[in-house]
Amino acid sequence: MGSVDVKALDGVTLDIAKGEFLGIMGPSGSGKTTLLHMLGLLDTPTSGKITIDGTDVGKLTDYERTMFRLYKLGYVFQDYALVPELTVMENVSLPAMLREDRTEEQYRTASHDILQKIGLCDRRDHLPGELSGGQQQRVSLARAMVNKPDILFADEPCANLDTENSRMVLDLFREINEQMRQTIVMVSHEDWHKDYFHRIIRLRDGKIVSDGINGKTSH
Amino acid sequence: MGKKELKVAFLLALRSLQRGNRSSVLLIILIIALVFTNMIYMPALLSGIGQSITRQVVDYEVSNVLVSPKSGEQYISDLDATLDLINGMPGVERASPHYSKGATLKFRQRILGVSVRAINPQDEKYVSPLYTKMVAGSYLGEDDTGEVIIGSPSAGSSSIREEDEFQPSLGGVRVGDSITIEYGNGYAKDYRVKGIFTTGWTPVDSAVYITWTDMEQVVGKKLDEAEYITVKSRPGYSESFIKNELLQYGVTEKVQTTKDLLSKSLGRALQSFAIINTVTLIVSLIIAVVVLFIVIMIKILNNRRQIGILKAIGVDKEVIMHSYGIQVIILAVLGIGLGIIMTQILVVYMSYNPIVTPEWSASLYVTPFDLAFNSVILFIAALAAGYIPAWRVSREDIQKAMRA
Numbered sequence: 009m010g011s012v013d014v015k016a017l018d019g020v021t022l023d024i025a026k027g028e029f030l031g032i033m034g035p036s037g038s039g040k041t042t043l044l045h046m047l048g049l050l051d052t053p054t055s056g057k058i059t060i061d062g063t064d065v066g067k068l069t070d071y072e073r074t075m076f077r078l079y080k081l082g083y084v085f086q087d088y089a090l091v092p093e094l095t096v097m098e099n100v101s102l103p104a105m106l107r108e109d110r111t112e113e114q115y116r117t118a119s120h121d122i123l124q125k126i127g128l129c130d131r132r133d134h135l136p137g138e139l140s141g142g143q144q145q146r147v148s149l150a151r152a153m154v155n156k157p158d159i160l161f162a163d164e165p166c167a168n169l170d171t172e173n174s175r176m177v178l179d180l181f182r183e184i185n186e187q188m189r190q191t192i193v194m195v196s197h198e199d200w201h202k203d204y205f206h207r208i209i210r211l212r213d214g215k216i217v218s219d220g221i222n223g224k225t226s227h
Numbered sequence: 228m229g230k231k232e233l234k235v236a237f238l239l240a241l242r243s244l245q246r247g248n249r250s251s252v253l254l255i256i257l258i259i260a261l262v263f264t265n266m267i268y269m270p271a272l273l274s275g276i277g278q279s280i281t282r283q284v285v286d287y288e289v290s291n292v293l294v295s296p297k298s299g300e301q302y303i304s305d306l307d308a309t310l311d312l313i314n315g316m317p318g319v320e321r322a323s324p325h326y327s328k329g330a331t332l333k334f335r336q337r338i339l340g341v342s343v344r345a346i347n348p349q350d351e352k353y354v355s356p357l358y359t360k361m362v363a364g365s366y367l368g369e370d371d372t373g374e375v376i377i378g379s380p381s382a383g384s385s386s387i388r389e390e391d392e393f394q395p396s397l398g399g400v401r402v403g404d405s406i407t408i409e410y411g412n413g414y415a416k417d418y419r420v421k422g423i424f425t426t427g428w429t430p431v432d433s434a435v436y437i438t439w440t441d442m443e444q445v446v447g448k449k450l451d452e453a454e455y456i457t458v459k460s461r462p463g464y465s466e467s468f469i470k471n472e473l474l475q476y477g478v479t480e481k482v483q484t485t486k487d488l489l490s491k492s493l494g495r496a497l498q499s500f501a502i503i504n505t506v507t508l509i510v511s512l513i514i515a516v517v518v519l520f521i522v523i524m525i526k527i528l529n530n531r532r533q534i535g536i537l538k539a540i541g542v543d544k545e546v547i548m549h550s551y552g553i554q555v556i557i558l559a560v561l562g563i564g565l566g567i568i569m570t571q572i573l574v575v576y577m578s579y580n581p582i583v584t585p586e587w588s589a590s591l592y593v594t595p596f597d598l599a600f601n602s603v604i605l606f607i608a609a610l611a612a613g614y615i616p617a618w619r620v621s622r623e624d625i626q627k628a629m630r631a
Binding site: 045048050051071074075077078079081082083085089091092093094098102103105106107108135151152155 | 243
C-alpha cells in the first residue's frame with residue numbers, strides 16, 4: 009500500500025489586523041492547530057508564505073525564527089506547559105531573561121506587573137504543581153505576555169479547564185486584548201468561546217469555510 | 228552563547244537538580260562516585276603493593292645504596308677500610324655490613340634450615356627499622372655474644388601442631404630459650420633467644436640474626452670481609468648522588484641504588500601492574516560513559532515535550548543543550564567529590580587494615596596526581612556522555628518534540 013498525502017491546510021489565505029482577537033474554530037482534524045503553529049513559527053508550510061509585520065518568516069534561519077518567537081510572539085498551550093521545577097515568578101520571567109534589551113530590574117518589574125494583572129502575585133514563589141489548572145493557565149498567559157509580544161497565540165487554552173476557570177481565563181484574554189490592544193489568535197472548539205472573539209475563521213478539512221466578524225461582539 | 232543565555236541555562240540546570248527527582252540525582256552522583264572509586268582502587272592497590280615491596284626491600288635488604296662484591300668475587304674484602312671510606316663521605320648516614328651463612332637450627336625435636344645473618348647491631352639500626360619490629364624480648368646489643376634474634380615465623384607457636392603449620396618452624400621458641408645452631412662448616416653452638424621480631428618481609432622473618440663478633444667465632448677468624456654493605460643516605464641526598472660519590476672516591480665494588488635494583492627485579496611486575504591499571508581505567512570509563520549516557524538520555528527523553536515548549540517560547544537550542552550540560556557538570560563535580568571522599572576513607576581504612584600476604588602487606592597508595600588525573604578524565608567522560616544526548620535532542624524539530 010502506498011502512502012496517502014493529506015493536506016492539513018489547503019489554500020488558506022488570511023490577514024490578521026493589529027489588535028484583533030481572532031478565533032480559529034472547526035471540528036477536530038480540520039487544521040486549526042496546524043494553522044496556529046504555522047502562524048506562530050512552530051511549523052513550516054510546504055508551500056506558501058507567511059508575513060508578520062513585514063517579515064517573510066519563511067526566509068528566516070532557525071536561529072532567527074527562535075529570536076523572532078522570543079521577541080515578537082507569545083504562546084499559551086492547552087496543557088499550560090510550565091517548567092515544573094521553576095517557580096511562578098521564574099516561569100514568567102524566563103522569556104524576558106533571554107532578551108538582550110532587558111535588564112534584570114526591567115524583567116523583574118515586568119514579571120511582577122503581569123503577575124499582579126492576572127492576580128497571582130501572591131503565588132509567585134509557588135511551583136506550578138501547587139496551583140490549580142486555572143491558575144497554571146493564567147501563569148502560562150503571564151509568561152506569554154511578559155515580553156509584550158506583537159501576537160499572542162493560544163492553542164485551546166481552556167481545553168483542560170472547567171467552565172468557571174475557562175471563563176476566568178477568557179476574561180483575562182479579553183481584558184488584555186482590550187486594554188493593551190493585544191493581537192490574539194486563539195484556537196477553540198467550544199462554541200461559547202466565540203462570544204470573546206472579534207472575528208472567527210472556521211476551518212474544515214484544511215480549508216477556510218467561513219471568515220467573518222463576530223456579530224455578538226461590539227467592535 | 229552570551230551571559231544571559233548562560234544564566235538561563237544555569238538556572239534551568241540548577242532548578243532541575245534542586246527540585247527534580249532527588250533520588251535520581253543522588254543515584255547519578257553515587258554512580259559517578261563509585262566509578263571514580265573503581266578507577267582509583269585497583270591502580271592504588273597495585274601501587275600500594277609496589278610501594279610495600281619497594282619499602283620492604285629498602286628497609287630490610289638494600290637500604291638506599293647497595294655495595295656488593297665485584298664480579299667474580301664472593302666477598303667485599305678489606306671491610307674496615309671500605310666502611311671507613313663510605314662512612315666518611317658527605318651524605319652517608321651509615322654503612323652496615325652483612326655476612327650470612329646457611330645453618331640448621333635445633334630446638335627440642337624440631338630442626339629448621341635457615342640463613343644466619345651477622346650484623347653490627349648499632350650500624351644496622353641506622354639502615355634498617357628491624358630493631359623496631361621486636362614483638363618479644365629485645366634487639367641485639369653491640370657486644371652480645373651467644374645471643375640471637377629470630378623471626379616469629381621461624382620461632383613458631385606451641386599451639387599449632389607441626390603438620391598444621393603454614394611453614395616449618397621451631398614449634399614455639401620463646402625469649403630466653405636456648406637453641407642450637409649448626410653451621411655448614413661444622414661449627415655448632417647453643418644460643419639464647421634474646422628477641423623475636425616480625426617485619427612482614429619473608430626473607431627477613433625467616434632468618435636469624437647474630438652479632439658480628441659471634442660470626443667471627445663461627446668462621447674462626449677476624450671477619451674483615453662482607454657479603455654486602457647497605458648504605459643509608461642522609462635526608463636531602465639522592466641515591467644517585469651517593470652512588471656517584473662512592474664510585475668517584477675509589478669504592479671499587481659494585482654499587483647500585485635501590486632504583487637500579489628495583490628496575491631490574493620489579494620492572495616486569497610494575498609493567499604488568501601498569502597494563503592492569505590501564506585496562507581498569509578504560510573499563511571504568513566505558514562504564515561511566517554508558518551509564519551516564521543512558522541516565523541523561525532517559526532524563527532528556529522524558530523532558531522532550533518540555534524541550535519543545537522551551538524552544539517554542541524562544542529559548543535557543545544552545546541554552547537547552549547547555550542546561551543539560553551544566554547539570555552533568557554539577558553532577559560530575561559532586562560525584563567526583565564524593566568519590567574522592569570515599570577513596571580517602573578507603574585509604575584510611577586500609578592503612579589500618581592492610582591486605583597481608585606472606586610476601587607483602589599493602590594498603591592503598593594514592594597521590595594527589597592520581598586524584599587529579601582521574602578526576603579530569605572522568606569529568607571529560609561525563610561531559611561527553613551528558614552533552615551528546617543533549618545536543619541531539621536540542622536539535623530535534625519543535626513539532627516532534629512537542630508531540631512526545
